[in-house]
Amino acid sequence: MDAGIAPDLAALHDARARIADAVLQTPLWANDPLSREFGAPIHIKLENLQRTGSFKLRGASHKIGCLLRSGQAANGVIAVSAGNHAQGVARAAMVAGLPATVVMPANAPLTKIESCKSLGAEVVLFGSNLEEARVETDRLARERGLAFIHPYDDWEIVAGQAGVGLEILEALPSAAQIVVPLGGGGLISGIALAAKLQRPDIRVVGVQADAVAPWRHFLADGGIDAIPPDAHTIADGIKVKLPGLLTRQVVARHVDAIVTVDDNAIAEAMVTLLERTRTIGEGAGVVGLAALMRGLIPLPPEAPTVIVISGGNADMTLVGRSIDYGLASSGRLMSVAVLTPDSPGRLATLLGLVAEHGMNVRHVEHRRGELHVPVGMTEIILQIETRDFTHQRELLEHFARQGLAARNLLAP
Template identity: 40%
Template sequence: MLSLEMIQDAKKVLEGVATVTPLFQSKCINPDADVYIKCENMQVTGSFKLRGAYYKTVNLTEEEAKHGVVACSAGNHAQGVALAAQKKNIPAVICMPAGAPLAKVEATRSYGAEVVLVPGVYDDAAAKATELKNEKGYTFLHPFNDDYVMAGQGTVGLEILEHLEDVEVVLVPIGGGGLISGVACAIKSLKPSCKVYGVQAAGAPSMYNSIRDGKIETLEEVSTVADGIAVKQPGDKTFEMCQKYVDGIVTVTEEEIASGILLLLEKHKMVAEGAGAVSVAAAMHNKGDIKGKKTVCVISGGNVDINILDRIIDKGLQVNGRLTKFSLTMIDKPGQLTRLLQIIAEEGANIFNVTHDRMVRSVAVGKCVVDVTVETRNKEHCEELIKMLVSKGYDVK
């Protein structure tokens, strides 16, 4: 069973393998709390997952290692297992959801593992990995529901306490629960007064629902940009650890996740994937009891899919009122569009895109629909612009 002694042993084993990642203060996440960031996005392989994967691999028996290993992952555990197996000269097969970010798939292959892409989400990849285990005799390395894996992840908690002894709150992303199980066990064992809160995406609240209802529950589906924590069902071991050590679990929306990613990019020049940014999103939007408290946000990973990063940024800009799209109907006469654009410019908004359409069926002859996307300073500036347009007689939607 997971214990502080196991976590402390994992810390020794990981010396020279895993990086002791930075922990620094952020002045821009929440003005009402003293917030710090634990940067596991700067870990080897770009995620905390190496810690648990390596500690588990080191503790395989000679017989287990001889058969090779199989694992299932949305991407980060895949890379951790692949690198750990490479270091120990153990063959590795990794089952990943077919929709996993290409960057994670290619990175896993680069560490020498065989990748099997499985239609569906993490749980479907898990079923395939179990099938291969039974068929080929591989040793299965679970991504979260394993004492050694949880112990490896718990070294993040030890590092937080070493670098910030007076920490009062720690916010930790939750997918299956391996990271928060280890972190909470370490922190609660050494500093019981420190609160540990888990953070899940609202579109994948498997642990949140399970803890709320006092039993392990399985979601019918998950939908979130935070692919690394899109897990339908927590493990029995992680569920038990969360019941024992975690003070509460909160959820964040897709818009809040996007705003967290955007803040880290813009203010700290730091890339975080959706799963990694949920803790920052929670702190930004006052999820959990953090007001006036020294709070650490664990950024669990930075392996974001570059192909969707621009969409995430756009969503974050929209949430913050800095990118706004609106439609209006106006008379289709020469000079009218110029007048509209002049008003927008005078209000200090930057025009991003304009579409002029006179072929809309529901619009009367002699009128047209104009769709405008503008960049504004903030929500207040956006509201001022809309108010000005309405005062000039425009029907803004």
């Protein structure tokens, strides 16, 4: 494959065939609940069910295969990553019988560090971010003679990721639109090439996290937006501040639109995916679904839209917080503070009022002796599971009719 020329359709099919035994052909599900909700056919491509939990295994497997055939990986391979790319390289190298070194920031999640070690990789912790870790990666590559595997800015990586797009059109030739998470651009470049080289009419949309959105104005002026050093997003898998040079070529030519979503929308999408598919999507993996839920992407009413869920390697503590946030933001969880006389039976009365409305109490807390709570009174905090915001308003109005001062602590 020419290092300076984007792969053609034949090259993409060849890449898919080469890695067929190393990766899974992931499901493409028609999702009836989402289709009814959005008023258009919605299909979900579940790359979160890929081996290692992410599409990254595809590109890593293809790149390592190319290195082996060309004799460039005699001493092993090295990558820099805080998560999915590291695990993809570690597994692909293990399958190929090559030693792998993965450089990760010192604050990388322990679960991802242990996952790479379990796949046989040497894990080197260095620096506080990927930029610092990359410096150590380059030093080790020179010192040990290791082949560096870039996470996205490499045509052989892009060709591997293109298998996602080939599988989509093979299973759903009538797809009108594919919505893809956008970080460095490797996944969307592979999918866009696979789709547009077969169906120039198909629409490809990229979705970024709002806090880290270097592509924000790219389609309008070709520029890459600067990202503040302290930018944070729960979509850490697409927290890429400098997109690839090669991937910019594909995005400029083949991507039709780019939108951004904030972390609140991403958290809600994590909950929605879990409810609709019974699978977990990490923050970066669900940004496409978040964009649809926010109404940012027009949907053809008859032809299918495909949402790519790019990965499922979510930190479990983040999943728990995201679920609670998603429930609160959709009106299914409220935390209400009720000021009431500090006397026996008051809590039982409150719980009875809640039960009358068919609500479930998850947690109870008393506050006494605080400056905002008068002497002789207590503030009871009830965390309650509800159906929707209307259900919550009904409870607050009922409290008011009983002469109880109540406020929803989770109200926007």
